[in-house]
Structures are given as structure tokens and as C-alpha cells.
Amino acid sequence: MSEAVLEISGVSKRFGTNLANDNISLSLAKGEIVALLGENGAGKTTLMSILFGHYVPDTGKVSVMGEDLPPGKPRAAIRAGIGMVHQHFSLAPNLTVLENVMTGTESLWSLASNVSAARKKLMAISGRFGLRVDPDARLGDLSVGEQQRVEILKALYNDARILVLDEPTAVLTNIEAEKLFSTLKDMARQGLSLIFISHKLDEVMATADRIVVLRGGKLVAERKAADTSKAELAELMVGRAVHRPVRDAATPGETVLEAVGVTVRQDGVDRLKAVDFHLRAGEVLGIIGVSGNGQTVLAQLLSGTAQRSAGDLVLYGHGIGDLTVAEAVEAGIGRIPEDRNREGAIGEMAIWENAVLERIQRFSRHGLVDRRAGIAFAKKIIEGFDVRGGTPVSRIRLLSGGNMQKLILGRNLIERPRILLAAQPARGLDEGAVAAVHERILEARRAGTAVLLISEDLEEVMALADRIQAIVGGRLSPPVKAEDVDARRLGLMMAGEWEKEQVAHAV
């Protein structure tokens, strides 16, 4: 574990006025797993892009096995044995797995691809590390977890001895993530060296040998995983002590929304199967489950983009028919969509336009958009919800994930909705932003909003929810009180094991 395979020394990189990397030095030993921990914008990705030759550093250098790498040359980095697994996969969905892996590995001027040799090599690597794939599958037909496997195989195929993974779990479910980390540990045992970028404390503590913390472009600390704690790391990463807010006792009011035996059928499949739940004012109902079990449809049902095929919905005491999106907005249902980039915001449009879009009628005058009122509204959200990094007229795409989420929260909560639908509200956010989002949700709850929280994060649900139901295969478990469960029991519920004991704990 002593010989250094990778040495980054004194690297600095400036973008305009922003010093993204400030004199960073870092080394990596053979067989070691180092976690690069930091909030969004701390400079982690910039550092890795320099390592991989995507960016040329202003000062400093990178050396592999004692040899300096020429700056700005990805090809040289690959040849030196560095493999990069990007957060947004560098893969082509229309090509096969084998083609994706082979690209660029042979001389461009050779008259024929040696496909059979490539296949053999790929299968050998795949067997050695237990990364199973079908080499002839079209990449676009694979799940996200499988695609990531291809991305890792691609790096290994190029004989990588140093593997860099940029936020590898951002797109994975919990189970896929666990599998990934056991693979990574296995790789380290086989002599590979790994750096993975993350802002998730749990996975960093569980997987890394050594943890390097970046903040504001500077390397602020380096710790052995054995010698530190999550609390210390969180503080180092954010620069101050962070506490996720805790929920105080609820005083639930009247029932605002009730679903009785609701079934939603899509493309011939029952995505929701006779689910029952009710939401009460001033209370958070947590729906926990591994993603892909019907959460998306549940959220669509309440935002008016999916319709029931059976069952009843009772809103504020009245049975309702099919809900349209406009009616959902009118009825005071605020929504935080699961995928904020695709459903929550239109990247190329201004922040103020995104802020007013769902109530555009109110911001129209004589058939024209009232720009001034819209900008004022956006300003109110930006100030009230501490959205940083943009003005009302800048494009929303330029905001970080956390700030975009705060804006989406703001545009919903500023109107004091009676119901808030929050689907995976903290997904992909860093520690500081998670705390802010949670605080806002609890604040809405205190103000009497009924919150439906859909999440696959145990910790999040246990921190926020008063009552919890698990969703498995489109079915909902009966609710249990948050006080009555622990992580283990929730885990069992997520696996569908509630039938036997449901009566005892049902609320």
C-alpha cells in the first residue's frame, strides 16, 4: 500500500474570476480507495478533469508511476492507465456494448476491427471483476446500473490501473450502489487504485480507505476513514457544523386528501394497485420504496398527469373526478417533481419564467405576459428561499442542483399550498442543500400543509415523516407511525414484508 501510483502536485485552475482549484496536491497508493469529498462546486470535478487531460491546469502537474503526464491530452492519460467513469455516462445508446467499449482502442487506419479478440478481452475482464454484461446488447436497452457497468468495463478494457469515478451513485438505487461498492472494493484488493468523488458521507465512510475533503477549490483536510466520523466530515465539507433539522411532534388537522382503492393502469400494466392512503394537514406522510415500484405514477396521479382506472379520490372532503394539471395547481397542490431537470424546470428559460410558468394566467395582462410582476415574484422567491447563483433573468440551467431545488420549492411554498407533493426532494443534493430543503418542508408542515414525501432514502423518511407507508410493486403497505419503526423494519417493509404484522402497527 505504500508505492504511490498517482501524484497530483500543486494543481491550480482558474475559470474567469473563479479559482476552481487552488494549489491541490494529492497522492494515491496501489490498491487504495480514496474518496474525494466535497459539496457541489468545491472543485472535485475540475480536479478530475485535469487529471484526465480534459483541462490544462494553470500550474502544477500530474504524474503516474513517477512519469509526468502531458497536460490536456486524454489519450495520454488513458495510455498511462487512468480510467474515468463519468457521472453522465460517455456512452452511445445506439451502439452495442462491445462497440462502445472498443471505440478508440484500435488504430483508426487499420483495415478491419478485430472484434473477436475484443470480445474475448471484454468477457475476460467482465468475468474477473464480476461485471456481467451482454456484449451485443444495444446500450440504450440497458438499465442505468448496467450502463455504469459498461462505463467501468470501458476503463478497464483500456488497461486502467487507476479508476476515477465521478459521483458514481448519483444515478443508482441503493441496492445497485451497494453492489457497486462491493465491486470497487474487490478491484482494490486486486491491485487497482480508485478515486471516487462523492458528497454522500455514508458511502464515503463505508468504502474509502482515505478521505480527502475539498472546499471552495482548496484541499481542507485529509483523513483515514478509521480516524474520522461523519459529523467531522460534514463539518469539514461545509465549513461549519451542519445539522439536518429534526421534526417536532405533529398536530395533524383534518384529512385533506384521501385515496381509496386507487388503481392506475398504464400501457396495460397496473402501476398502482388498489392503494389506500390519506393526508392530513400539518403532517408528513412518507412513502418509502426502492425506485421503480410505482412512485412515479403515484406522483403523476396527484399532479394530474396520470388518471385512475379504479378507486376514489377525496379532496378536501369532496369526491373528485379526473384531476388535470391545471386543476391540481388551482386546488393548491404544490409539486416537487422527481426529476427536476426534466419536469421541474426548463433549462434554457429564465428563472422568472420558470417561477411563473404554472400560474401564467395570473401573470398575464391583456393577453401579454406581465414581465415585471413575474420578475418581482421570482425575486421574492430568490430572497425568501436563499437561492444563490442567479438573478431572475438568468437561465435556470446555470443554477446548481440545490439552488434549482430551492427555487422549485419556493415557487410552490410561497403560495402556502394546502398539499405539498415532494418526490425525491433531496436526490443528488449536497449536505447543505439537503438540510435547507428539509427545513423548508418541515416549515410548511408547521404552517399546516399536508406533505406527501416520496423517497427511497431511509434517513430522509425517518427524519421528516410522521407516518410511513412502503410502496412495493405498486402496492402500498398500511401506514405505521414513525416512532414505531427503525431502519431494519423499514427495510423489511421496502422488501414487501408487511403482511404478517400489519394489524398490530396499523394507525
Add this chain to the structure above:
Amino acid sequence: MSALMDILASAGLWAAVLRIATPLILGTLGALLCERSGVLNLGIEGIMTFGAMIGWLAVYNGADLWTGILVAAVAGGVFGFLHAVLTVTLGLSQHVSGLGVTLFASSFSYYVFRLMVPVAGTPPTVEPFQPIAIPGLSDLPFFGPAFFTQTPPTYLAILIALILAYVIFRTPLGLAIRMAGENPHAAEAQGINPMAVRYGAVIAGSALMGVGGAFLTLSAFNSFFPTMVQGRGWICIALVVFASWRPGRALLGALLFAFFDGFQLRLQTALNGAVPYQLFLMIPYILSIVALAVMARRARVPQALMQPYRRGER
């Protein structure tokens, strides 16, 4: 009905189909190569016109026919380079740039033509390619005169289709071209320069378009007039979609279109003015739209088609 059968059974029809198809094959392959690398090249109509003019002009001024073809290829490549500068380096809209290239190349062709060739009542002519009978095969009954008595560029076009299919699907270069058109960031991450790949593909593809144009003046006809490409370039763009970006299917598509065209020509004569001939002229286009609608629904478009690549930007 028997009139139809007579038409279909005549070797003359099938010989004409191959002749009509040749510029379409070359143009479609050219456009296909550009698009596989991620660049839509709507300059095709103008590049074919310029190729037709400059190839003819070279021969008119004493060059031999193959030199004429070569000149057309080089000229096509130059326009391809222009399109690549605009769309790859500068990252401009590929539609707009392509239409600009077409307008520019078309007018420039006419300008050069007028500059070099005096106005005359009957357009000047050159001695075009003559059909070559392939020994042995051309003696076959029906098939001989139908398929094996063509001018050399026709054989060349079919050969190029096969070569291009091989290059795209069987060589590392072809994989690099496809990757540049599917995900240039991934290509870059694997050490391939997608900009260079796109330049190469656009230049080579445009050269094929130029040759396709030159076929018109050096083989199908023997003189140049400015409107002679007559929308063939646009048909090629549609044929690329019809072919799902596969050279083999592009060959078939071009032949199919040429078949409709050759068929309607003969149908006009067979029916002898009973139906306005303009209706027949429409047939190949209508059938292409139908075929396109059927085929293109299953097509897999290169994912990065029409997306400029900028390093480091996602």
C-alpha cells in the same frame, strides 16, 4: 395491364434505372457519411450542381473524363470543408449553413460557367463516358443489357456503396465516425478527436456529392445547364433517412426511387398523353414520401446529429 408488364420486362427500363440511380447513390452515400459523423449537409444540392459544372468544364477544356470526375470530387471536398468550418469549428446551425452552401454553390456554378463558356444557342457538349459491357456477364439474356452494360461511374457508385458499408461497420475508423455522430463526448473521452473525424467525414462525403453531380454532365448527359440537378440532392437527404443511415439500404433506396422514375417515364409514353404527364412526374416523389413514412419510423437517428460539439461542454 399488359402495357405495364411490357415495361417491366424490358431490359431498357432496368438499364435506365441503374443510370438514373447513380447520382442518387453517390449523393446519398455522401450525405450519409456526413450524417453518420453528426453533421447534416444540406449543401448537397449546390455541391452536386457545382460538381456537375466543374467536372464538365474540366473535360470541356481538354482534361480526360476521369480527371473531370476527380476535379468534381476535389471541388465537392472544398465545399465540404467550408461547411465543416461553419458547422464544426464555429458550431453554427447546420440547416442554415447547409442551405447557405447550396445557394452559394449553385449561383457560383452558374457564374463560373458563364464566365468560362460563351452564351450559345445550343449548349456546348463533351464526349461522355460510354457504356462498358462486362465480359461474360453482359452476354446473359435480359440481365446482360439490363445490368451489365453501364458506364464506369455507375459501377464505381455501387462499389463505393459496398466499400462504405464495410468501412462504417467493420473498421475502427467507421466506429470512430459513428461514435462522433452518436456521442462526441464519448469519442473524446476515448482519445478520438471528434472534430477531426467530422471534418474528414464532411469533406469525403461532399466529395462523393460532387462526383454524383459530375455523373450528370459526364455520363447521363453531355452538357451543363444550371438547373440540371433538379432536387436530386433533396431526394438524397430523404433517402438517407429511408436507409436508416445504412449504405446498403441507401443503395436499395436509390434504386427504388430510380425505378419509380424510370417506370413513370415509360408509362407516360405507353399511355400516350391520356393522362397529363405532370401526374406521372409526381409518382416517384409521392412513393418516396410513403416509403419514407413507413421506413423512417423505425430508424435510429445518430444521437448527436445536428449538435455542434464543443470541448468540455455538456
